[in-house]
Amino acid sequence: MTRSTVRLTMAQALVRYLCNQFTEIDGERVPLFAGVFAIFGHGNVTCLSEALEEVQDTLPTWRGQNEQSMALAAIGFAKARRRRQIMVATSSIGPGATNMVTAAGVAHSNRLPVLLLSGDTFANRRPDPVMQQVEHYGNPTITVNDAFKAVCRYWDRITLPEQIISSLPQAVATMLDPADCGPAFLALCQDTQEIAYDYPEAFFEPTLWTVPRPRPDADKLAEAVELLKTAKKPLIISGGGVRYSLAEEAVAKLALERGIPLAETIAGKGAVVHEHEAHVGPIGIIGSTSANALAAEADVVLAIGTRLMDFTTGSWTVFNHDARIIGINTARWDATKHRSLAVVGDALATVRELDAALGDWKAPDGWTRKGRTLMAEWDALVDDHQKPTNAEVPTYAQVVATVHAGAKPDDPIVTAAGGLPGELVKGWRVKAPNTFDCEFGFSCMGYEIAAGWGYAMARPGATPIVMVGDGTYMMMNSDVYSSVLSGHKFILVVCDNGGYGVINRLQNAKGTPGFNNLIRDCRVVEPFAVDFVKHAEAMGALARSCASLADLAEAMEWAQGTDRTTVITIRTDAFAWVPGDADWDVGVPEVSNRETVRDAREKQLEVRSKQRVGV
Numbered sequence: 142m143t144r145s146t147v148r149l150t151m152a153q154a155l156v157r158y159l160c161n162q163f164t165e166i167d168g169e170r171v172p173l174f175a176g177v178f179a180i181f182g183h184g185n186v187t188c189l190s191e192a193l194e195e196v197q198d199t200l201p202t203w204r205g206q207n208e209q210s211m212a213l214a215a216i217g218f219a220k221a222r223r224r225r226q227i228m229v230a231t232s233s234i235g236p237g238a239t240n241m242v243t244a245a246g247v248a249h250s251n252r253l254p255v256l257l258l259s260g261d262t263f264a265n266r267r268p269d270p271v272m273q274q275v276e277h278y279g280n281p282t283i284t285v286n287d288a289f290k291a292v293c294r295y296w297d298r299i300t301l302p303e304q305i306i307s308s309l310p311q312a313v314a315t316m317l318d319p320a321d322c323g324p325a326f327l328a329l330c331q332d333t334q335e336i337a338y339d340y341p342e343a344f345f346e347p348t349l350w351t352v353p354r355p356r357p358d359a360d361k362l363a364e365a366v367e368l369l370k371t372a373k374k375p376l377i378i379s380g381g382g383v384r385y386s387l388a389e390e391a392v393a394k395l396a397l398e399r400g401i402p403l404a405e406t407i408a409g410k411g412a413v414v415h416e417h418e419a420h421v422g423p424i425g426i427i428g429s430t431s432a433n434a435l436a437a438e439a440d441v442v443l444a445i446g447t448r449l450m451d452f453t454t455g456s457w458t459v460f461n462h463d464a465r466i467i468g469i470n471t472a473r474w475d476a477t478k479h480r481s482l483a484v485v486g487d488a489l490a491t492v493r494e495l496d497a498a499l500g501d502w503k504a505p506d507g508w509t510r511k512g513r514t515l516m517a518e519w520d521a522l523v524d525d526h527q528k529p530t531n532a533e534v535p536t537y538a539q540v541v542a543t544v545h546a547g548a549k550p551d552d553p554i555v556t557a558a559g560g561l562p563g564e565l566v567k568g569w570r571v572k573a574p575n576t577f578d579c580e581f582g583f584s585c586m587g588y589e590i591a592a593g594w595g596y597a598m599a600r601p602g603a604t605p606i607v608m609v610g611d612g613t614y615m616m617m618n619s620d621v622y623s624s625v626l627s628g629h630k631f632i633l634v635v636c637d638n639g640g641y642g643v644i645n646r647l648q649n650a651k652g653t654p655g656f657n658n659l660i661r662d663c664r665v666v667e668p669f670a671v672d673f674v675k676h677a678e679a680m681g682a683l684a685r686s687c688a689s690l691a692d693l694a695e696a697m698e699w700a701q702g703t704d705r706t707t708v709i710t711i712r713t714d715a716f717a718w719v720p721g722d723a724d725w726d727v728g729v730p731e732v733s734n735r736e737t738v739r740d741a742r743e744k745q746l747e748v749r750s751k752q753r754v755g756v
Contacts, residue, residue: 146339151302152329154340155258156192158309159229160199161347166225173313173350174256175218175226176201176598178211182233183272184260188334189231203627206619208232210591212244214620215255217592220578221553221599224254224385225352227316228595231258234331235273239285243585245292248324250582251381251408252448252472254316257293257326261286264300264330271331286328294323300330302338317352319385319487320471354386355471357486357494365467365484366498372441374508375401378424378453381408382446382470386488389574392445393417395496400504401443402512404432406453407566409446411577415570421512422519425453426723427563430522431515433459433723442466446488448475452581456726457753469495479753523568526719535690536717537564537636543690544606544634545569547697551603553578553596557588559610560643560718561636567719576603587617590633594620597629604701605631612641614673618680624706625681632700633682633708635673638715645715651729651745652738659715677708684708724748 149157162173179202181190193202205211208230215228232238238259248255262274262284270276277283290296295315297308305327312325369375383392389412396403396419403413404424413420422429424436436442436459444466447453454460457479468481469491476483484491527542529535541564548554550572556565557580571577578596580588593607614635624631640659648658655662677684683703687693693711700707729745730738 145342147342147345148337148339150188150192150335150337151299151305152188152334153192154302154338154344155305155309156189156196156200157345158305160196161345162313163347163349164225165349165351166222170349171226172200173227174200175228176203177229177231178203178205178215179231180205180208180211180233180237182237182260184234184237184331185231185258185329185334186233188331189258189260189329204623205230206623207617208237208240209244210587210617210620210623212241212255212257213247213585213588213591214595214623216244216248216251216253217555217578217588217595218599219248219253219255220251220592221596223387223575224317224322226599227254227256229256229258232260233273234260234262234271235275235285239288242288242292245289245324245326247580247583247585247588249292249294251580252322252385253324254322255324256312256316257289257324259286259326259328260334261298261328261330263332265332284328286326289326292324293326294321295325297326298328298330299333302333302336306340306344313350317350319352319382320355320473354487354490355485357469357484357491361482361484362491362494362498365482366495368465368467368482369441369443369495369499370502373505374435374439375441375443375504376435376439377401377403378406378442378444378447379403379409379412380406380445380447382488383409383412384446384575386446388446388489388492389413391489391492391496393419395492399496399499399502400506400509402435402509404428404435406447407562407579407581410566410579411571411575414572414574418513421516423566425455425459426725427452427566427721428723429516429519429567430722431512431519434515435512436460439464443469444481445469445492448472449478450582451726455723456748458724458748458751460753462753523719527568529690532714534712534714536714537561538568538717538719539690540634540636540693540711540713541565541568541608543693544608544697547694547701548572548606549604549701551576551600553600553603553605555589555592555596555605555607556609557581557592557613558584558586559613559641560638560646561608561610563643563721564719565608567721586613589613590618591620593631593633594624594627594629597624597631607631607633609633609635610642611635611637611639611671611673615671618676621677621682621706621708622680628705630704630706632697633677633706635708635710636713637670637673637710638713639668639670640715642715646718647727650741651727652733652735652741673708673710682706682708684710687711724751726752
């Protein structure tokens with residue numbers, strides 16, 4: 142039998158394959174790959190760009206300004222689409238590729254899909270060493286693209302054109318696997334991109350992909366049900382996996398009807414609205430006093446879709462040492478942490494089966510009431526810190542409250558690093574589900590503005606609000622320009638506290654005086670303030686500086702009505718923060734000439750004495 146083939150270059154075949162992959166979102170068939178972020182160089186411009194140009198009406202290509210930020214924008218897009226749709230990011234070889242390693246780390250840590258395509262050196266090696274090639278004397282097969290192996294779920298180097306026939310489906314399957322989800326990387330040798338091959342037409346048949354929902358093991362589920370029924374003080378920890386499984390309503394129903402207080406991780410915040418009756422706030426280091434107090438008493442912890450990072454567990458100090466953990470997760474690695482009873486399965490499917498098997502069991506009424514009481518006390522504490530005062534410079538908490546008042550219910554809020562994660566996780570009261578994104582798996586400074594661009598693409602009916610400090614703005618701001626070029630509007634609020642304020646706080650707390658964090662404590666000729674308004678306007682954005690909270694409220698109202706990305710700046714206090722009560726394990730010098738450092742060391746040892754023993 143003669144098979145039907147089509148002759149294409151490897152680059153053309155790759156692009157055609159991407160164009161023929163589909164998924165379903167809310168019952169609508171849509172392209173699995175929504176677009177490509179690209180910066181072209183000699184490693185991808187002559188072949189891959191030729192293939193992309195021909196399909197630009199089907200698979201749009203967006204020009205990036207920085208390879209890291211365009212890949213971060215792709216990650217923000219994937220978050221906004223809850224892992225149901227994927228963006229591609231492509232770079233040339235050398236520094237263009239290595240710029241994307243940080244973004245790959247973000248996607249890997251957060252279990253998010255993005256397809257990364259980088260040019261590579263010549264498979265035939267005839268012109269070696271080519272421009273930007275890093276040579277390894279003892280191993281000529283190594284290129285800078287090998288750096289992605291540490292931060293990608295799937296990695297391949299395409300040295301022959303037919304290799305994509307097996308590699309691309311594996312890459313897609315990895316990115317859509319809820320247990321293995323993460324970035325996929327293909328190194329495309331630049332001479333291989335040009336080679337024509339007779340590809341089977343079947344390779345390009347339209348394919349509809351769905352996200353699998355693995356069912357839990359029946360015996361493990363039964364064991365979890367029996368354990369939960371013994372609980373007098375159960376607690377749900379709702380993680381990011383709840384949102385990606387589309388399990389928000391099922392988890393909220395379980396919590397409400399069974400009387401189980403529901404705490405959220407950083408990635409899980411926003412699965413329920415702030416006012417949900419079972420909601421007791423965020424847990425952990427930048428969490429609420431309410432959730433942390435309940436965690437200290439809980440006898441059974443139902444950890445759903447969370448990888449239990451240190452900011453959730455307070456470096457494993459927030460839980461009762463005798464508490465039993467039931468880990469519901471698609472990833473075995475996460476489900477088994479800290480001697481958990483591992484129930485490996487999709488969050489939605491597992492929670493539904495768990496709920497059905499619980500019969501008429503409910504948590505004791507007194508425990509449920511205690512959760513609501515503690516949550517009301519936490520709300521009052523946040524209110525107290527967010528209310529306006531006569532201080533010359535407002536606090537982050539006051540700025541967050543003012544921005545929140547000016548946000549529409551469906552406007553996503555985006556942040557990632559510095560002081561704002563703590564203030565937003567604690568103080569942002571989610572108005573609608575899935576409108577909160579604090580990237581803290583990698584806590585990547587520079588994610589925020591790029592992700593705002595990605596969110597604006599993914600959520601055209603809403604206006605993303607991005608909040609950053611001045612340090613993050615200075616680190617990576619070029620996608621303000623990208624969003625203006627492409628017509629994807631977001632609102633950017635820059636809180637200028639004169640440097641790296643929150644890391645200065647940590648430095649001071651561990652005994653070292655301010656050093657190299659706030660601008661005034663750096664080796665500079667003269668501290669001065671950046672004019673963020675002029676800078677933003679130079680990139681085509683609209684911008685306004687605020688001198689007070691009243692100015693900020695007015696600026697937010699103005700920004701909601703503008704026709705492009707709008708930047709608002711305001712000076713903020715570098716030393717005032719909403720308090721937290723969870724511990725964090727960090728390294729503190731064992732010996733030091735400073736008494737303050739020695740004192741901090743003793744306190745850190747006290748923290749470690751409270752840690753739950755586990756793995």
